[in-house]
Amino acid sequence: MTPRPRRFDRAREAAEVPTAFDQDATSYxxxxxxxxxxVEHLRLSAQRLALxxxxxxxxxxxxxxxxxxxxxxxxxxYPAAEIVAADASAEMLAQARAKAWPSTVRFVHSRAEELAxxxxxxxxxxxxxxxxxxxxxxxxxxxxxxxxxLAPGAPLAAHEYSVADFARSRAIWxxxxxxxxxxxGWRVTGDASLYRYLWRSVLxxxxxxxxxxxxxxxxxxxxxVEPVDGWQRGIVHTVLxxxxx
Numbered sequence: 001m002t003p004r005p006r007r008f009d010r011a012r013e014a015a016e017v018p019t020a021f022d023q024d025a026t027s028y029x030x031x032x033x034x035x036x037x038x039v040e041h042l043r044l045s046a047q048r049l050a051l052x053x054x055x056x057x058x059x060x061x062x063x064x065x066x067x068x069x070x071x072x073x074x075x076x077x078y079p080a081a082e083i084v085a086a087d088a089s090a091e092m093l094a095q096a097r098a099k100a101w102p103s104t105v106r107f108v109h110s111r112a113e114e115l116a117x118x119x120x121x122x123x124x125x126x127x128x129x130x131x132x133x134x135x136x137x138x139x140x141x142x143x144x145x146x147x148x149x150l151a152p153g154a155p156l157a158a159h160e161y162s163v164a165d166f167a168r169s170r171a172i173w174x175x176x177x178x179x180x181x182x183x184x185g186w187r188v189t190g191d192a193s194l195y196r197y198l199w200r201s202v203l204x205x206x207x208x209x210x211x212x213x214x215x216x217x218x219x220x221x222x223x224x225v226e227p228v229d230g231w232q233r234g235i236v237h238t239v240l241x242x243x244x245x
Contacts, residue, residue, distance in 0.1 A: 022089050044238065055125075066089070126156075160236070162236075164206060168234065
């Protein structure tokens with residue numbers, strides 16, 4: 001029988017997330033690499049920023065960059081842009097920095113809510129936030145902070161899980177977590193706590209209706225949601241918004 005998720009204390013769990021990612025950083029790419037479509041979906045969300053001319057002359061932010069897979073998606077899509085990539089996990093960031101990057105990519109160790117204190121200031125011409133919002137202690141404040149970092153007219157693409165509005169998606173998510181993701185995490189790392197957190201955090205996160213309302217309340221225009229394909233359709237979404245001109 002699949003266990004019920006325990007009560008979710010967002011602030012407490014968010015404080016523990018960087019340490020959990022630190023512990024599993026060396027195996028993270030191998031685990032997500034076994035997820036069909038994972039890298040392709042990140043690239044799709046980067047493309048949905050719809051920035052011109054390969055990003056020439058533009059400054060982009062990848063917040064919650066992890067091991068750099070989302071950074072690579074941005075770089076592949078906008079190879080002429082300057083990219084700042086930030087993450088709260090030192091070990092995930094070490095994995096990212098160990099990969100080959102051009103001089104136009106810079107990594108910063110920082111929580112999303114502390115970027116200014118670590119020298120990351122706007123305006124940015126586009127932001128990709130992949131699997132970030134769900135892990136923040138205050139989602140409303142986090143969306144407002146990202147809005148403030150954008151140049152007028154610039155877009156945000158939040159690549160995120162959201163299943164609360166869809167009973168079928170919740171059922172599929174729980175089934176996949178307990179038959180594949182959690183057992184695989186245990187087999188590879190010997191500790192499945194991060195992957196049990198992943199299951200819980202998705203179930204307790206905003207539905208699409210609530211998440212898009214947060215975007216509008218933060219001042220975003222042209223708020224819309226685009227799907228991904230494969231088994232994650234209805235589970236992973238690109239939520240898009242644009243700072244008003």
